Amino acid sequence: MSKTPETIQFNISDNNEGTRLDLVLSAGLEDYSRSFIQKLFEGGLIQVNGEECREKKRKCKVGDVVTIQVPPPSKLEVTPENIPLDIVYEDEDVLVVNKPAGMVVHPAPGNYSGTLVNALMHHCGDQLSSINGVIRPGIVHRIDKDTSGLLMVAKNDRAHSSLSRQLSEHSITRKYNAIVYSNIREDEGTVDAPIGRNPENRLKNSVIREGAPGSAGARHAVTHYRVLERFGNFTLIEAVLETGRTHQIRVHMSYIKHPLLGDELYGPSRNKQGAKRQMLHARVLGFVHPATGEYMEFSSPLPEDFGKILDNLRRT
Numbered sequence: 001m002s003k004t005p006e007t008i009q010f011n012i013s014d015n016n017e018g019t020r021l022d023l024v025l026s027a028g029l030e031d032y033s034r035s036f037i038q039k040l041f042e043g044g045l046i047q048v049n050g051e052e053c054r055e056k057k058r059k060c061k062v063g064d065v066v067t068i069q070v071p072p073p074s075k076l077e078v079t080p081e082n083i084p085l086d087i088v089y090e091d092e093d094v095l096v097v098n099k100p101a102g103m104v105v106h107p108a109p110g111n112y113s114g115t116l117v118n119a120l121m122h123h124c125g126d127q128l129s130s131i132n133g134v135i136r137p138g139i140v141h142r143i144d145k146d147t148s149g150l151l152m153v154a155k156n157d158r159a160h161s162s163l164s165r166q167l168s169e170h171s172i173t174r175k176y177n178a179i180v181y182s183n184i185r186e187d188e189g190t191v192d193a194p195i196g197r198n199p200e201n202r203l204k205n206s207v208i209r210e211g212a213p214g215s216a217g218a219r220h221a222v223t224h225y226r227v228l229e230r231f232g233n234f235t236l237i238e239a240v241l242e243t244g245r246t247h248q249i250r251v252h253m254s255y256i257k258h259p260l261l262g263d264e265l266y267g268p269s270r271n272k273q274g275a276k277r278q279m280l281h282a283r284v285l286g287f288v289h290p291a292t293g294e295y296m297e298f299s300s301p302l303p304e305d306f307g308k309i310l311d312n313l314r315r316t
Contacts, residue, residue, distance in 0.1 A: 005045075005069040010201035012064040019269045021048070021066070022056035027264040028203030029068075030145040031108035045069040078107050078135050080122035083114065087123075088150065088298050093291050094163070095124070095138075095153040098300045101277050105142040105151070107135045120153060128153070129160035140164055141172075141244060146262075148303045149176070149282025154290075162290035167244060173286030173297060174241040176249055177228070179279035179309065180258040181267060184235045188226035191252040194218035195245045204265060205247045207255045221245045223252040231313040234261060234273075238283075249280060261309070273309055281306055 016024050025037050025046075040046050041056045047067040048058065086098040097116070099105070104115045112118075120128060120138055128138035131154075138153040140163045154160035166172050196218030198206040208218040222242035229236040235258065239249045250266045253259055259267025262275030286297035302310070 005071050008068040008070060008202045010066055010198075010203050012060045012062055012066065013201070014062055015264075015267065015269050016060045017062050017269075019060050019264075020056070021046075021053070021058045021060055023264070023269075024060055024066075025068070025203075028201075030265075031104055031111060032070075033111040033114075036111055040068060040070070045071070078112060078117060078121065080125075081113060081118035082122050083119035085119050085123055088300065089296070092127075093155055093159040094289065095120075095155060096285060096298050097151050097153060099143060099148060099151050099282075101146050101148040101303065101305070104145045106139050116151070124155060127155045129155065129157045131157055131160045131164075141167060143282050144247065144250075144278070144280075146277035147280045147282060148300075148306070150285035150298055150300050151282070152285060152287060159290040163287060166287055170242050171288070173284060174244070174282065175284035176239045176241070177281045177283050177302060177306070178237050178239055178249060178253065179261040179275075179306075179313070180235050180237060180253050181233070181261060182235065182258055183230055183232060184225075184227050184237065184258060186227075188224070189256075191221075191223045191225070191256060193221060193252065193255060195221040195248060195251050205245070205251050207251060219243075219245055221248050221252065223249055225253075229310075231316070234313055236310065236313075250278060273312065275309055276305065279306055279309060 022037060026034055041054050044052045046053050049065050088098055089096040099116055104111060106117045107115050130137060132139050140152055140154050140160055143149060143151060152163060154163055193207040195205050196208040196214050198204040199214040208215045220243060224240040225237045227235055228238055241248060250260055250263055254266040261273060261279045262271060263278035281302055284299050288295050
């Protein structure tokens with residue numbers, strides 16, 4: 001394992017103008033806890049325009065260059081924790097869990113507790129697949145920290161291999177509900193655009209066309225969407241993943257000028273609708289059971305915060 005710090009550098013963009021720097025970092029470094037980000041400030045590991053910055057409440061300005069030195073992991077020990085799980089289905093091979101918004105899926109440097117993996121280790125003991133290593137036992141795929149909804153977990157390596165193969169063949173059913181900005185006029189559409197690391201802001205991914213800087217690392221990505229309900233300035237959609245790139249729905253909807261409500265990384269940093277996170281919920285998950293060969297599909301109701309915002313939009 002590398003013992004050298006990871007350097008992350010990015011420029012402050014228009015949508016973060018006037019936002020506190022620690023909030024910008026929390027939105028972008030979503031696998032890291034707020035306390036870990038606080039320690040980066042305290043340790044002098046954050047620079048703005050080449051100067052050390054310990055002021056976490058510093059207001060960002062467009063064009064500011066932020067450099068972060070993320071220290072290497074000091075440990076790989078992950079311990080079971082008695083954290084309640086909303087289990088939708090479980091047998092000896094697979095488990096389907098309804099993850100709440102705000103929970104990180106697997107540990108990362110500075111964030112070794114309170115994750116879904118810690119909870120799974122307590123619930124399943126040593127009955128989790130080992131294919132993805134010590135800090136990701138059982139994890140076949142993931143959803144973002146502030147995205148709620150369904151995840152499948154492999155309880156043995158055979159199940160893991162089967163589910164991973166289905167993911168690579170794009171045969172897993174993954175349907176999301178999202179609230180996006182502005183009125184989508186067409187009833188349905190498809191975004192077919194490669195996604196890679198944003199060359200100017202490594203906290204973000206972006207659509208990168210062939211020949212553009214960073215295109216060598218971009219990967220094929222396809223999202224299908226259809227309109228469920230319109231609210232004038234907002235639209236409720238169902239998004240169906242054909243591929244599964246990091247932040248795919250968030251990146252693709254921002255790319256077509258309909259960022260997700262509450263998504264401070266890819267959309268406006270403030271909203272008047274009361275959204276505390278991106279309004280994205282993994283509602284439907286379907287796959288072929290690794291042992292029985294039976295197709296199974298599960299659904300999850302919209303969480304309370306999502307439902308309240310929908311109700312408010314319907315009243316306005």
